Amino acid sequence: MPSHPAPSNPAPSKPEIDPEFQALPLAKLAQTALNRARDFEAEHADFRIERLRTQRLTLRDGGLLDASEDDTLGFCVRVIVDGAWGFAAGVGPTTDAVVRVTEQAISVARAARPIVAERIELADEPAYADRVWVSDYEVDPFSVPVAEKVGLLQQWSRDLLAANGVDHVSAVVRQVRENKFYADTHGTSTLQQRVRIDPELEVYGADSKRGVIDSMRTTAPPAGRGWEYLTGAVHDWAGELAELPELLAEKLAAPSVDAGRYDLVIHPSNLWLTIHESIGHATELDRVLGYEANYAGTSFAKLAGLGNLQYGSRHLNVTGDRTVTHGLASIGYDDDGVATQEWDLIKDGVLVGYQTDRRMAKMMGWDRSNGCAYADSPGHVPIQRMANVSIRPSPDPTSTSDLIAQVDDGLYVVGDRSWSIDMQRYNFQFTGQRFFEIKNGELRGQVRDAAYQGTTTEFWGAMDAVGGEETWMLNGAFNCGKAQPGQVAAVSHGCPSALFRDISILNTTAEGGR
């Protein structure tokens, strides 16, 4: 297949790909694997080698608890032989080891063949030879001395501890640099590097008279950025940290919410998680087809609903993408060798698309995968994972205050906390960092013990307005879990603030029987 226009190579100003990873004989090892697979007449083979470097900084009341680092280097071979997948993974990337692991993958495919009822075939994809892609960041977190990073977190912790009402402070920063080299028998070879960072600070306090202990956490989202996220102008850390103690004190003194039905204005720092659970996972085609039935679950958004399922109100326009700058799921090419894209999932409230990989795209008779294959490590087989799934803002300028002004009796929800949804993505329950009362279009103080509960299509059907571009934010998570063996993935969700009518609010204290 001819080479095809696709995500561009890095501009000269882009960060350099890890030289230690590049120094490995990547192409030679790949050719060794692919040639050995051809010896066994594999219909398809791909070779992937990855270096995954992670560091977690953990401080407790300003004291350093953990600065350990994990650095995984491994490789894997995936083949299709006589219509059956075979996958094997190993460490120590030598030519001999690659041959051995390739032969293991062939053996696994042959062993699997008797219990494979559907012949594995892949949707076509152009070949992309020698492509390079690097995510958009400025400072590789692993280039910053640990002492410097810890020093910043210690200063922030001490400042917070000095505030009235703060008894304890935790600070955690997770940093990841991910290198992937992929090559397949159809001529694609890609070299990629992504960096991501997830900072969280949380303060704890107590109201001893009421016997209440609680916490308040930052809402700064994880991002596909480098250490500049903590030191530059991207996020107003000084402002957010300065307001945490006061927000905590207000929460500790807040009245318990009256259970009932309320209009909600939900900030993107909370709404992203509802999108993730009730739209992101529900539009994963592998769930729809039953691949996750024994674990993560299936989906109510069945194939029969494609093009006609009324998922939400006309304000609901949702895209999937693996291309947005600083998105946690963004990358140039997926782990099937597919160039990444952006596409519609829900248009004017109607289901119009799914997230897929090459195997499922072929099953469905679609021209092409939309590039959602991902493996979280060299030891795991690629599966269909979530793209950045995001809600489009209103084309009209609409601020969060404009949305609040439309509410007589409601709540304004900021920051995520607890979450849960059923295995077909109908029934969910979410809490938040803070719930503010809205009366006659104006914000009042916080209430506590609130959770909102709903059913997916009813909830999104109750979306009465969305904010404009000025309210749109990219939030997300590092720890989306799925599949057996379990894999984690980082994913972002962009959305504006949004207004929902007549949503069920629980009092969690009452739910606990107290």
Place this chain on the structure above:
Amino acid sequence: MTTPQHLVEHALEISTADHCVVIVRESSTANLRWANNTLTTNGLMSASSVTVVSLVDGSAGSAVGVLTRSATTAGQVEALVAEADEVARAAGPAEDAAPLVEGSESADWGSLPGRTSLEVLQRFGSSLGQAFDRSRSGGRLLFGYVEHDVTTTYLGASTGLRLRHEQPTGHVGVTGKPTDWSASAWVGQAVEQLSDIDVDGLDTELVRRLRWAERTVDLPAGRYETLLPPTAVADLAIYAYWVGSGRDAHDGQTVYSDPSGGTKVGQQIARSGVRLSSDPAAPGLAALPFALATASSSAESVFDNGLPLGATDWIRDGKLNALLTSRHAGRLTNLSTTPAIDNLSLSVDGGAGSVDDLIASSEQTLLLTCLWYFREVDPQTLLLTGITRDGVYLVEGGEVVGAVNNFRFNESPIDLLNRFTEAGQTQRSFSREWGDYFPRTATPTLRIPDFNMSSVSQAS
């Protein structure tokens, strides 16, 4: 060939730090996954990691550098040790510094790592293929996953300590559905060897449960008498165990915190007769017998690596007896040093009977299969929200009479340990949500008189 023992000895020999711990972990894993009566993915994987904990003494205390890396050669280990030593020298004093564990060489130190193999999968695959055939002819679909893993750990320290542990772990979970997906049932089992799995027996149980679901009953949200089988109790017990950090409790952050300060250790938190315990030597649940930490946290410390683990009662006769506590956390909280152990058992004095026995003695109750996606709503009470899945059944007059819709629940495992009215005999169990990560559990069936089903889920 460079053996794990050579890597440990070489790392300790070349380390320029004042003290050093080296951990080598070799794992070998085989798995099969299936859906709609056909295999979907599979794998045969090997992994190897080396963790170096370098300690450098200073006037203000010991500093530590902890690095974990894929390393299989002496040269890779040399680079790793040099970096860990450098990190330690650049670091400030570690908060959890403590003397390294003393000891000598274990009897099995010289043994090679254990491995699993493709043959293990092939034997299981043969039985699975027969189950697929039966399902096709019976109008059913099977979905599931089986895994066998052997992880061997080698731990060496500059004190002379040399420890080895080989941990075989196997587990299987199978979901059955009629071809129209109108119902769902699940069975699962944890084992050491896949040959211990009775695939035909699991399939037979799925057929029984799908027959139960041929009649359906709609029930509204509310509080119901409910039988929680060992699988569901395991899920709840594991959550209660995982949030058991002594330091977190001491700092007022968990259900084990005393509102007046400190922890609830010594206080009655469950009905008398309730025992929650771990024991690395428990028959059928054998687990790593020494502390292992590749990073420090509120509950564990890299300085405790190699600390012997003994039988520990977390709850004894209903009283909170111990919490997950490193030596460092123990100094801060005045709690005993009781690190985490990789198994968990819940038992109730006088508990007797299987799930079927408790069904037979029920007038009217709900029988759950398993709980899913439960997450903490309130850490102070350990209120969890979650969902029922793959089989909620109505029991009347001692028999299952049909399947009920699913529910969202809001409950606290600690509250349930106070409210249950009957317990079965403790048996080996496999948690639905956490079993893939924490498979070594033993739990009883519990009868809850008023389980809080907060709302109805349309999921089936």
